[in-house]
Amino acid sequence: MCGAYRMEMVSPPMILLHGTTRQRAERILALGPDPRFCEPGEQATENGFSTYLDHGPFLFGDPDGYAHGKAREFPDEGGPVILVLQVPDAIVQNAITEWFPLSQGLVQFDLGSGLEELLAVWSQIASSALIRSLT
Amino acid sequence: MIHSNIFADRVQVVFRPTERGVVGLVDDLLGLCRLYQLRINFRDDSCCVRHLGADAQESLEIPVPKSVFRAALARIAAICNEQHPESVTPYSGEGTIAVLPPVSSCSEKGVAPSTCYVSFINTPRDQHFEMRFSTISAGGRNRFTVLLRDKRTVTVFGHALKYVENAANTTDCGSYGILSRTGGGEVLVALFRASEVIGVFSGDMTDPDAPGLVGPSTSAVTATRDAQRQRALDDPSQGL
Numbered sequence: 001m002c003g004a005y006r007m008e009m010v011s012p013p014m015i016l017l018h019g020t021t022r023q024r025a026e027r028i029l030a031l032g033p034d035p036r037f038c039e040p041g042e043q044a045t046e047n048g049f050s051t052y053l054d055h056g057p058f059l060f061g062d063p064d065g066y067a068h069g070k071a072r073e074f075p076d077e078g079g080p081v082i083l084v085l086q087v088p089d090a091i092v093q094n095a096i097t098e099w100f101p102l103s104q105g106l107v108q109f110d111l112g113s114g115l116e117e118l119l120a121v122w123s124q125i126a127s128s129a130l131i132r133s134l135t
Numbered sequence: 136m137i138h139s140n141i142f143a144d145r146v147q148v149v150f151r152p153t154e155r156g157v158v159g160l161v162d163d164l165l166g167l168c169r170l171y172q173l174r175i176n177f178r179d180d181s182c183c184v185r186h187l188g189a190d191a192q193e194s195l196e197i198p199v200p201k202s203v204f205r206a207a208l209a210r211i212a213a214i215c216n217e218q219h220p221e222s223v224t225p226y227s228g229e230g231t232i233a234v235l236p237p238v239s240s241c242s243e244k245g246v247a248p249s250t251c252y253v254s255f256i257n258t259p260r261d262q263h264f265e266m267r268f269s270t271i272s273a274g275g276r277n278r279f280t281v282l283l284r285d286k287r288t289v290t291v292f293g294h295a296l297k298y299v300e301n302a303a304n305t306t307d308c309g310s311y312g313i314l315s316r317t318g319g320g321e322v323l324v325a326l327f328r329a330s331e332v333i334g335v336f337s338g339d340m341t342d343p344d345a346p347g348l349v350g351p352s353t354s355a356v357t358a359t360r361d362a363q364r365q366r367a368l369d370d371p372s373q374g375l
Binding site for chain 1: 154156158160201203205206209212213216224259
């Protein structure tokens with residue numbers, strides 16, 4: 001399966017944004033998105049991995065807002081950043097469902113809806129990813 | 136119960152996926168605000184949808200992926216902030232949302248946008264959403280809840296309640312009418328035979344269990360309603 005995805009990497013990647021704190025962005029880059037990630041004091045729950053198309057639309061709030069919100073709530077995590085990912089179109093297609101058409105601008109990776117495929121090529125995605133600081 | 140079946144049907148239609156995705160789900164939920172006040176919790180891979188004022192056992196369980204419900208709450212937050220900048224965070228908040236009338240009624244003269252009061256929490260651990268019709272959205276009209284002897288409940292928007300005597304038949308108990316102002320006059324928008332009515336309440340019946348809402352406990356509301364229903368049944372001459 002991974003071979004098939006590697007072949008798809010030749011198609012133009014999509015730029016996806018994830019607003020978070022620096023500490024979390026570095027952890028995601030190193031280990032890949034953890035759908036059971038839990039915030040301090042929380043119990044682990046399945047929450048998937050939410051990203052936005054870089055050109056929008058931002059119908060669910062924009063990534064900057066999420067980054068600032070998380071940084072305000074967790075001030076010891078290095079401040080707000082945007083994780084900028086280049087994800088092959090074939091991987092993104094796996095996250096498109098009847099609830100999450102691409103036209104909404106939100107690319108939601110859930111277990112069973114694209115997350116496994118994303119994790120399978122994560123090392124390649126991480127190598128081209130950027131962490132953009134927000135001031 | 137007829138009322139409950141209609142409610143269940145409407146809610147299930149709203150939660151049916153469409154090509155409009157989560158955005159459409161939220162639009163349709165807000166549209167329901169014209170008809171019902173709802174409290175929605177997420178638990179164990181399903182939404183628990185409860186009509187405020189109804190008994191807890193009348194709530195509906197609708198299977199929905201958690202990410203869909205969280206995205207719907209995020210959309211609610213985004214709409215709040217579009218209409219009232221920085222009024223809520225993506226994680227929690229409360230405010231009002233102006234909702235345009237359904238396309239089918241846009242051509243009808245005098246159909247004003249609704250205003251929904253919404254409150255929500257959207258954290259990894261806890262997700263819930265509540266929406267209530269705001270009385271100001273009815274263009275100054277009141278919400279009248281009519282309890283009928285056959286246990287149906289009818290909601291009518293209008294400006295005033297009026298007793299309408301049946302002058303032609305003195306043995307008839309008459310009727311209760313809801314009046315609405317239009318173009319300098321008043322029209323009857325609903326008429327209920329007094330003999331079929333238990334009571335008419337003006338305003339919303341809020342969910343007393345919900346945080347932030349003021350009101351008697353659920354059992355008190357139920358007891359009050361039951362007592363009023365019983366008094367009315369015992370005494371046919373009892374009015375409003």
